[in-house]
Amino acid sequence: MHSLRPFDAKRDTAAISRAITLAFAGTPDGVLGYFDLVGRENLRVLDEGPAAPTACLARIPMGHWFGGRVVPTIGIAAVAVAPEARGSGRAKSLMEEAVREAARDGTPLLSLFASTQALYRKVGFEQAGSKFETSMPLRQLHTGTRALSIEPVTALMHGNPNERLVRCYQRYASAFEGCLERGPFIWKRIQQNRDQTFHGFAVVPDGPGGDVEGYVFIGQVRRDGGRHDVVLSDLAFTTERAALRLLGLLSDYTTMGLTLSFIGGPCHPLVALLPQQWIEMQFKDYWMVRIADLGAAVNARGFASSIELDIVLDVSDDLVPANAGRWRLRVSGGLGSVARTDSPAVFHSDIRALAAIYTGFLSPKQAVLLGHARGDERAARALGGAFAGTAPWMVDHF
Ligand SMILES: CC(C)(COP(=O)(O)OP(=O)(O)OC[C@H]1O[C@@H](n2cnc3c(N)ncnc32)[C@H](O)[C@@H]1OP(=O)(O)O)[C@@H](O)C(=O)NCCC(=O)NCCS
Structure with a gap:
């Protein structure tokens, strides 16, 4: 029906920021911030000739770890069709073109979080992984230690992902299936996601500036009365002693903190270290994958x-x-x-x-x-x- 074209800031900003604002209950300013984060070069709009575009998506270069190797992937986000244009096949055309573009480029996979699975199944995506939120009372963390030194860290250094953390994350992610190989977009969000700030702390056995054996990004959500809940945007470790040190760091939030929550799979590695099962798990999403280039996908994974x-x-x-x-x-x-x-x-x-x-x-x-x-x-x-x-x-x- 239509083809995809790159986003043209001069021509498309008003129409596309409106479509995304209305699609995700955002604000025009918030959407402009999102364009900066995702990169305008990664936006695609459905070509509707001289008429203002009504449909768009974002393509975010990333990867997934499978079998201990990174499989290059295009993450699809911000799929939006203006309300007045819905129901006439625009989203399906967008997605068909995005799949064809990835296949032409030899990109092994596309992946996304779906608001409606029906749409994405029509173009070859299927459920391929899960996401759960684990929560627990902070005072349950008795297994931690304070043995190794901790250094405050940031996810970005001079605008780029902090290499010391990236190395630690990659070793951790390579031990699991599906974890993302992240670009700057995701690393930025680990530190600042919309209005929420997360503070980074690294386990550095050799002292500040040394190798990072584990790290955590901690956000606090204040409750009425002054106490707060602790929310993690990210956590990774490469040794058991680093994991125990992170548990120790988190348990030091117990005096004011009430609950601890973080995202992971059906069994988060941190939970595996706890002596008790006093946790609550909430299902968040099944994410979906599309094989764009079968040969490249098979070659890339381990x-x-x-x-x-x-x-x-x-x-x-x-x-x-x-x-x-x-x-x-x-x-x-x-x-x-x-x-x-x-x-x-x-x-x-x-x-x-x-x-x-x-x-x-x-x-x-x-x-x-x-x-x-x-x-x-x-x-x-x-x-x-x-x-x-x-x-x-x-x-x-x-
Ligand atoms: C979801 C959205 C992108 C669909 O756009 P659209 O152009 O109306 O979709 P299409 O006409 O191409 O529909 C293709 C298929 O998607 C599915 N679909 C579309 N709208 C749907 C809805 N409201 N509920 C459930 N499934 C829907 C259907 O399977 C449809 O096929 P069918 O018409 O043969 O049943 C649009 O409703 C939108 O922008 N919604 C808000 C933001 C959003 O949910 N984005 C997706 C984030 S992952």
């Missing part, structure tokens, strides 16, 4: 080095024909690849189900159960072994 797999898949993808057809998937030595083949396929999947299988959110057998894929039990188990991992999750929102 696999367990013990897995040897050679299997023929039949993939359907109406939107990106380059992904469709029969592929020989091979996994060996921790790496994967696909090659075209005429051999008969043992497992059939649409690109949607494959996204959920790829991230380990659904096993192939579960995808068959849901009617999203077909294949014999043996093939499903073999494929499932390659993509198996712990539940995919991420802290960040975009």
Whole structure:
């Protein structure tokens, strides 16, 4: 129906900031701040010829950690259609074009948080990971220590992500499935998210300026009466002793602080260190992934080095024909690849189900159960072994 074009600040600012303001109950000033944060070069609008545009999205370059490697990803955000233009296929056109653009560029994945899954499923996204909020009384933290030194830190240094923290985060994120490889957009939000400021503290066993073995960003939400709740925007550690030091730091908020809450997966690593299960978990979101370039996606992620797999898949993808057809998937030595083949396929999947299988959110057998894929039990188990991992999750929102 329409094609996507880059955002033209002079021509599009008024119409697009209005569409986003009305879509997300924002303010015009807030939206201009968002443009600065996300970068105007990352905005796309639906080309409606000489008429003012009514639909837009943002493409945020990032990555997801899968199998210990970073898979380059375009995060999709700010999908907005002006109220008077809704219901005529604009959002679907926007998303189709965004998927085609990523596929043309050889970007392995797209990911997003969906307000309506129906829209994104139509263009090949599927649920691929989760996000939960864990809360607990602060006074429950008895396991912490004060053994290692702590240094106040900022997420950004001279406008760029703080490399000392990035190194620590990457080691932490590489141990889980789905965590984001963050760009400056996300790092900025860790420190300042809308009106909320988060203060950073790093565990530095060798003293200030030394290697960061763990860190946390702490926000405080004041209650009537003066006490407050502690909210974390981020936390990472590379050793158990650093995690215990972070717990100690947090437990030092107990005199005034009431509750502690943070975002993670169904079992946050911090929770795994606690002796008790006095926690409450609230489901926040299932995030969705679209495989834009199947070959690039398989090449980019890591696999367990013990897995040897050679299997023929039949993939359907109406939107990106380059992904469709029969592929020989091979996994060996921790790496994967696909090659075209005429051999008969043992497992059939649409690109949607494959996204959920790829991230380990659904096993192939579960995808068959849901009617999203077909294949014999043996093939499903073999494929499932390659993509198996712990539940995919991420802290960040975009
Ligand atoms: C969601 C939104 C972008 C849809 O825009 P749109 O141009 O009206 O959507 P389309 O006409 O392209 O609809 C495509 C599909 O999206 C889904 N969809 C659209 N509006 C929907 C709604 N209000 N509720 C549930 N699903 C909806 C439907 O599956 C629809 O397909 P169908 O018409 O065949 O049923 C628009 O309503 C909007 O800007 N909403 C506020 C902001 C928002 O939710 N953004 C998405 C953030 S992830």
